[in-house]
Amino acid sequence: MNRDSVEPEVTTVPGDIAEQVAEYHHENAATSTYVCNFAWDYNAPAEGPFCTDVDGNVLLDFAGHVGAAPLGYNNPKVLDRLEEFDLVDPMKIAGQDFYLPAEGVPESDASIPGPADLMDRLTDISGQYGMDRVFLSNSGAEAVENALKISFDNSQGKYTITTEGAFHGRTLGTLSLNRSRSKYRRHFPEIDGVQDMPYCTNASCDAESCDCGFFFDDTSALRRMLDPETGYVAADEVAALVMEPFQGEGGYRPPSEAFMDEIAELCDEHNLTLIADEIQSGMGRTGEWWASDHYAIEPDVITSAKALRVGATISTEEIFPDDRGRISSTWGAGDLLSSARGVATIDAIEEYDLLDNATERGRQMQELLAEFDMPGVIDIRGKGLMLAVEFDSKSRRDAIQEEAFANGLLTLGCGKQTLRMLPPLDVTEREIHLAAEMLADTAESVA
Numbered sequence: 001m002n003r004d005s006v007e008p009e010v011t012t013v014p015g016d017i018a019e020q021v022a023e024y025h026h027e028n029a030a031t032s033t034y035v036c037n038f039a040w041d042y043n044a045p046a047e048g049p050f051c052t053d054v055d056g057n058v059l060l061d062f063a064g065h066v067g068a069a070p071l072g073y074n075n076p077k078v079l080d081r082l083e084e085f086d087l088v089d090p091m092k093i094a095g096q097d098f099y100l101p102a103e104g105v106p107e108s109d110a111s112i113p114g115p116a117d118l119m120d121r122l123t124d125i126s127g128q129y130g131m132d133r134v135f136l137s138n139s140g141a142e143a144v145e146n147a148l149k150i151s152f153d154n155s156q157g158k159y160t161i162t163t164e165g166a167f168h169g170r171t172l173g174t175l176s177l178n179r180s181r182s183k184y185r186r187h188f189p190e191i192d193g194v195q196d197m198p199y200c201t202n203a204s205c206d207a208e209s210c211d212c213g214f215f216f217d218d219t220s221a222l223r224r225m226l227d228p229e230t231g232y233v234a235a236d237e238v239a240a241l242v243m244e245p246f247q248g249e250g251g252y253r254p255p256s257e258a259f260m261d262e263i264a265e266l267c268d269e270h271n272l273t274l275i276a277d278e279i280q281s282g283m284g285r286t287g288e289w290w291a292s293d294h295y296a297i298e299p300d301v302i303t304s305a306k307a308l309r310v311g312a313t314i315s316t317e318e319i320f321p322d323d324r325g326r327i328s329s330t331w332g333a334g335d336l337l338s339s340a341r342g343v344a345t346i347d348a349i350e351e352y353d354l355l356d357n358a359t360e361r362g363r364q365m366q367e368l369l370a371e372f373d374m375p376g377v378i379d380i381r382g383k384g385l386m387l388a389v390e391f392d393s394k395s396r397r398d399a400i401q402e403e404a405f406a407n408g409l410l411t412l413g414c415g416k417q418t419l420r421m422l423p424p425l426d427v428t429e430r431e432i433h434l435a436a437e438m439l440a441d442t443a444e445s446v447a
Helices: 016-026 076-082 115-125 140-155 221-226 257-270 336-351 354-372 394-407 429-446
Strands: 050-052 058-061 133-137 159-163 194-197 238-243 274-277 301-304 311-315 377-383 386-391 412-414 418-421
Touching (some): 058 429, 115 133, 115 311, 115 336, 133 140, 140 238, 140 274, 140 301, 140 311, 194 221, 238 257, 336 354, 354 377, 354 386, 354 429, 386 394, 394 412
Parallel strands (some): 159 238, 238 274, 274 301
Antiparallel strands (some): 133 311, 301 311, 377 386, 386 418, 412 418
16 A cells, blocks of 8 residues: 555445444444444555555545544554564553663663653653653543542542533543533442533633633633632632543534633632643644643643553642552553553654644645535634534534545544544645545535
């Protein structure tokens, strides 16, 4: 497969083999799990955003495994480096007490970057917030769970503040913070003391023009909540304010500058612990290492996963508990290959200036989609390569997503009627133009 010239080539999707694969999966999978009819053939040609499915169809993947494939398929920027390693078995090491030598240690002859190297990279790209400590785990939900635990431990508070439209994971603790879809929380027990506030999703709004409910009557919902005289939550009893600096599952919604300025001011005024959930928006996706970097906020804790290949809770020595075993994980940080891939991913983003590429290609995509003037579009938005097109109805969005897939373009839904796209961070100008044209043609066809 030549990435510079390959184009989508589809006969039928899902094909016969893909349908058999999905049927086989469902024979033993929990009933409520969702499996789409895309089945990647990992033994077939694939590179960058292009992949081949089990029926031989070539597709342009702008779904990016929901952000877990930051550099697409078989990217030599990562694979060429991993190819040199003598991989060992077992690849998992229990707990964080079994250390491999870091690659930077002169006495070490280890060829595989280990967890210590990954933590070193993470504190480096989070140094602007003074973060110097990392706890590695298996997933994004675990990263958020541990962010909550260290915040409760550090503050001794009893309240947690979340936002409307939020999605932070599927464990019981993180479910308590979700405000996106009711089915995620229905009938499950929740942690006590969770308060919510509007998320100002009109990127151009300010205190005077806000129509989301966050700003009103010369104040804001959070300021009113924490007011010492008239508020209903004591600021010194707040363990953490948890938010996505760019909402994901809730609809790919960038916040307004005014909203983020107010969050920053109130966190500083009341000394609130701010947890930035960067599971989907971090690792360069928005054109900065963290979506938080675009705004005035200064998070006290950052959670990362997906593109990082492991889960990570990043903060400071002051916030992390110092009791040994206070937080721990049997397998967290123990996946040597995932740690090595995380290191290689961070290094590739830096070496190939992929933050700048994400910014440029994201701008190109938004401009092209605006020029195509697709029917039914009510908003085109995003930062970097965290891109979204909102349509005037869910039915139109679903029809466009389904037909785009049939034509060889993979996308994802989110929110009520929004289509999201997560191309690889090294996506090219040609690939962006190809995807934009395919999406525009599909929207015209559906109309």
